[in-house]
Amino acid sequence: MDCMTAAVAQLSTMRALMKTKAGPGLELTDAPMCATGPGEVLIRVLRTGICGTDLHIDRWDRWASGVVQAPLILGHEFVGEVAAVGPGVTRVRVGEIVSGEGHLVCGRCRNCMAGRRHLCIRTIGLGVNTDGAFAEYVVLPVSNVWVHRESIPLDVAAIFDPFGNAVHTALAFPVLNEDVLVTGAGPIGVMAGAIARHAGARHVVVTDVSGYRLTLARAMGATVACDISRAGVDNVAAELGMSEGFDVGMEMSGNPAALRSMIAQMSPGGRIAVLGLPSQDVPIDMATVVTRMLTLRGIYGREMYETWYAMSVLLQGGLDIAPVITHRYGYEQHADAFATAGSGRCGKVVIDWTRPTGPGAL
Template identity: 55%
Template sequence: MKIKILKTSICGTDVHIYNWNQWAQDTIPIGLTAGHEYVGEIVEIGENVEGFHIGEKVSGEGHIVCGKCRNCLAGQPHLCRNTQGVGVNRNGAFAEYLVIPATNVWKCSPTIPEELYSCFDPFGNAVHTALSFNMVGEDVLITGAGPIGIMAAAISRHVGARHVVITDMNEYRLDLARKMGATRAVNIGKETLKDVMAELHMKEGFDVGLEMSGNEAGFNDMVNNMKNGGKIALLGLQKSDARIDWTKVIFNGLTLKGIYGREMWETWYKMDTMLQSGLDISKIITHRFDIRDYEKGFAIMNSGNSGKVVLDWTSLYENRGF
């Protein structure tokens, strides 16, 4: 299916590629088109594709799976061992057009703002992570107030968590987390979690942890402040030599669950329905630029003082008859 790109948002992965750091040099083929967070309009449909129409607004799953491996056949395609990433292993959405399999395309609901669909990839990461464990009445700790962590805070409150505490050292993002519903947004360089728990009258630690930071100290701080039997979902990527207090993990009976991408398509259904039932993530989009000003968008992302940054491609199509 061929999609005309209308809006894209910038992911941290895109920033790594833009900066051409060591990971990007080792991973990204020269000449590959990056970008995997988008919303667009169908302009061409393959001859065997059914259920879609020219002109429909769509977004899409950024992980393209084989459909043949054990996990794909067992209904767990998000764990496909042959996954290809749009904008990482194959050409992505930072272009006027994107071609992806129809099985990866998600129809946009007219009741949800178009620009939010450009953020469904990271929103889905937040949903998958936050809903890994029961949240109702639980106290939740989130380490890392990037856009995904902040959206996870909003999701946690929406589904019934009691206290949602998020930690970081970036005051801009901590303030954004407060605006999106976090009970406490904690600058961990100035406050301790022990003090915050005392303030909230918590006695035995956090029930659920969402590790978004990929930071060794942040992860260990989480381990040290979980209740016995607590559950931790891990989305942030730790360095291979990160030192973790495994004795505490074992003796305290903690459950750790690794999170990769989004469940296809259960996560996507949950994204749509939560937005339609009152979840508001609109504040996560803090900056908007025309695609011709993409350098400004990447500069804002590099500064760390932003939520999601959305690039609008529609000006490219003006006066071109489509």
């Protein structure tokens, strides 16, 4: 047993941010130390990112109350250092810097057996259906551990999960030389726009109603960041000399009006990747979908592990997503971190688990 593993073995509790009981709010408390079994990896958490899913659980809305069983440690966006490995683990070593795939799959269903693990019918979510990474330590099956072979900033490594959503969406269809419309300038939408430009799109138009996030989209490389409360997308397309509509759409907002508008703006044969989850049924103009021969493709999570490989290669190739990270807090500032993440006046918010306080805005 190496020295790091020996030190960890002495711990009986760890600090964790938990939903301790049904209802709004979270509590930073002591939780039982993780146990590492065969085929598992114990990770000392260094940074975590706050996801919209975490905000739903914090607020205890209708979705959260129907899915989450308290007590639960939240969190699925993280980077950490391998602290120990269980029996049978050989490809991951103590001391390596890793992130984790938060979708835990069964490995036995038709899609898992065919190598399409992102389509597993029995997927459970880290930090949703089982204890997650908002803690000093987290345990994952070795099959869910991604080792960062190249040196990257810890804050960036912490958001590989949402970065993967953006990559999966942005590369669902070829974008080289295409005109791309992204509806929703949240962090994932902003990253998707940056990926599309990096992958060779001609124009990338990002729409939203938040001035803060549209400014972030411009900083991340959007050709045009359009406030749709002031100007229509059709006007932007005309100004860019696009006479036949957009070739590729990425719907990131979950807003029914955004999807309907996107369908109306697509060129014949256009392709739409839909990541945004609506909270209600979305009536769409199927006549336009049929007569323009549009393709709509749902996107969920990341392809395991083709998307993870693509993320690493994109960063090695010069894509910079660091500007999307706008705030960092220490773990004792979790309430401020969640308030900032829920305000809309931010990009990605990161919690530093190595210190109790942090700078806030970067």
